[in-house]
Amino acid sequence: MRSRTDRPDPLRLGIVALGAMGVEMLTAAASHPEYTVVRASDIDPAAIDRVRTAHPAVTFTTDAQEIIQSPDVDAVYIATPPMFHADLAIAAMGAGKAVFCEKPLAISLADGRRMVRAASERGAVGAVNFALSDRDAVLEVERGLTAGEVGEVCGIDIRLSFPRWPREFQAGAAWLAGRDQGGFVREVLSHFVYLTDRLLGPLDPVDVGIDTPFADPRASEVAARGFLRAGKVPVHVSAFSGVAGPELYEWILWGTRRSYLLRNWGELLVSDGGGWQPVTLVGPRGSEATRLSLFADVVRGENPRCLADFETALRVQTVVEAFHHADVGTADLVGPVTRISAAAS
Structure with missing residues (x-):
């Protein structure tokens, strides 16, 4: 692998949309040695004025x-x-650009497939920004699995809770409060679906579903539960919003020799049979800046494992949309229902 000191000129980056993530990526890329941010857009002039x-x-x-x-x-x-995402990404790939896209890949499964097909047909670079892609805690779990320290994987638990949805820092993104393209299943659970897919392989939704508010079925979900399998490994999901309690993100890998608890995006604990013990992590924590470095590697012909391509993101999208649809193979519509279960199909 070439050293970064041997890199050619910085990649010229354009950023589309300046909400919370757009501004965060703009800030990261502006100080990144492998990028020059040349253009940025938002349909709201006020959003531009805040960063200009x-x-x-x-x-x-x-x-x-x-x-x-x-x-x-x-x-x-x-x-x-x-x-x-789909129309913008496909147009960008058609214009010869590499594309780094926020998750989820798309809402419509047909759109997700179009994105994968366009990237394949054009030989274009397409990657998706999952926050756990290169997190130091994730790399340590991956190392433990590869080294055989876990033993047999017995199962995965994913537990999420939100006192408020959308979260405070997302208050300006009204679409996150609606069921048509928002909700914590797409916005947050997708990260942990990606993580499980990456470490254990593709997931099969066995019995998954959501609850939406009875008073407004067009609003985003207030609960999600699921039983899935990654091969033979059972995966359980339990998530709630609007609850009196702390904001919580937990992903637990249960093994016969060692188990791991990833909590609140970066805290890693381990158990070899007793209580949970904190793990001291070394190296970069993983951030928008490090994922920009990985994306630059992909654009320049390298293939880092720690970054999701469009095909991986489509697998994640398919699982996520299963929570919203009884039949993920054909359903591309989001209707005003109060409860859905894939087991009902």
């Missing part, structure tokens, strides 16, 4: 197509609401 002063070298626009079609852009980062 801090980034005087960036050309801002309200038209995403100016970024996609610009000859001075090598790669496009897409941070729009997910229903717009």
Whole structure:
């Protein structure tokens, strides 16, 4: 592998949408040695005004197509609401750009398949930004699995709780509160589906479903439960929003010799049969900056394992949408129901 000191000129990056993630990626890329942010867009001029002063070298626009079609852009980062991902990504790949997209890949499974097909047909780079891709805690669990320290994997538990949804930092993203493209299953559970898929293989939803508020079935879910399998390994999901309790993110891998608890995105604990003990982690924690480095590797012909391609993200999307649809093979509509179960089909 080439050292980063031997890299060619920085990649010229265009950013589409300047919400919470768009601004975070803009900040990370602006100080990243492998990137020059040349253009950024948002349909809301106020969003542009909030960042323009801090980034005087960036050309801002309200038209995403100016970024996609610009000859001075090598790669496009897409941070729009997910229903717009497919058309923007396919247009960008058609214009010869590499694409780094926020998760979920899409809402419609047909759109997700279109994205995978377009990347394959054009030989384009397409990657998706899952926060756990290169987290140090994840790499340590991966190492333990590879070394055989876990023994036989007995199961996975995924537990999520939210006193408030959308979360406070997402208050400006109204779409997250709706069922058509929002909710914590798509926004948060998708990260842990990706993690399980990566470490144990593709997941099969056996019996999954959501509850939405009876008063407003168009609102995002207030509960999700699921039984899935990764091969022979059982995977259980239990998640709630609007509850009196702490915000919680837990992913537990149960093994016959060693078990791991990943809590709140970066805290890793281990048990060899007794109580949970904290794990001291070394190396970079993993961040938007490190994932930008991985994306640059992909654009320049390398293939890091710690970054999801569109095919991986489509597997994750299919599992996530199973919580919303009884038949994930054909259903691309999101209807106003209060409870759905894949086991009912």
